[in-house]
Amino acid sequence: MARHDETQEGPPVEAANDLQRTQELMSSVRSAAVLLALLLVVDWGTGRLALCRTALWVALAGLLFAVLCPARVTAGEGWLSSRRLLRERRLRTDALVSVRCLEGISQRLLLRDAFGGRVELDPEILVTNPQLWNRLDEGARKSAADGMLLCGGTALQLISQRVDRETARAVFKASGLE
Incomplete structure (x- = not known):
């Protein structure tokens, strides 16, 4: 992402970004997906898988992602x-x-x-x-x-x-x- 500073003459000034954010973001997605998969497999294995419980597990995985998202x-x-x-x-x-x-x-x-x-x-x-x-x-x-x-x-x-x-x-x- 480049930004041009109007107060200076010359080339646009580059913005510096966090280089490891992508890795941390992918780790957050993986953690939420693993939690969701485990909860769904446990529910399926016990025969208690239902739409309302699935929605609850999706919401819980989304909350985990929101907490871990860098x-x-x-x-x-x-x-x-x-x-x-x-x-x-x-x-x-x-x-x-x-x-x-x-x-x-x-x-x-x-x-x-x-x-x-x-x-x-x-x-x-x-x-x-x-x-x-x-x-x-x-x-x-x-x-x-x-x-x-x-x-x-x-x-x-x-x-x-x-x-x-x-x-x-x-x-x-x-x-x-x-």
């Missing part, structure tokens, strides 16, 4: 968006005011901009997709230079170190030095 994370020059099944959240990375790491079952990164934009994402997406990280980092550096980024420098620095570590590991692995 967000589509995209970043461009000065913006970052996260799109789920029903909504898209977008923010200006060059107007970031806060970056927080949320702990829990899985670590989440909560980004907020000066205009009320809010995006929550898995930091692993940034670690495994250096292009996304570079877009976010460019905007965050501009925001910090403008004095807008009030909290979150430490969280960004930790992610930067993880990205550098993973990039170095990938280079060593590709060159056979691992």
Whole structure:
């Protein structure tokens, strides 16, 4: 997906996308399909397969898919968006005011901009997709230079170190030095 920035002369600016989303999406579809198949086979084997129960199992498999479906994370020059099944959240990375790491079952990164934009994402997406990280980092550096980024420098620095570590590991692995 390309986006042309009217404020600059020259070629269109490419947006960076999460490269592993397709694999995660297929995994979500497979999990929902396996659950549906197992429930239908059990019902068929016990002789209790009926239209209303089949509809219930389809709804349950659909719910599992909705829960497991990964967000589509995209970043461009000065913006970052996260799109789920029903909504898209977008923010200006060059107007970031806060970056927080949320702990829990899985670590989440909560980004907020000066205009009320809010995006929550898995930091692993940034670690495994250096292009996304570079877009976010460019905007965050501009925001910090403008004095807008009030909290979150430490969280960004930790992610930067993880990205550098993973990039170095990938280079060593590709060159056979691992």
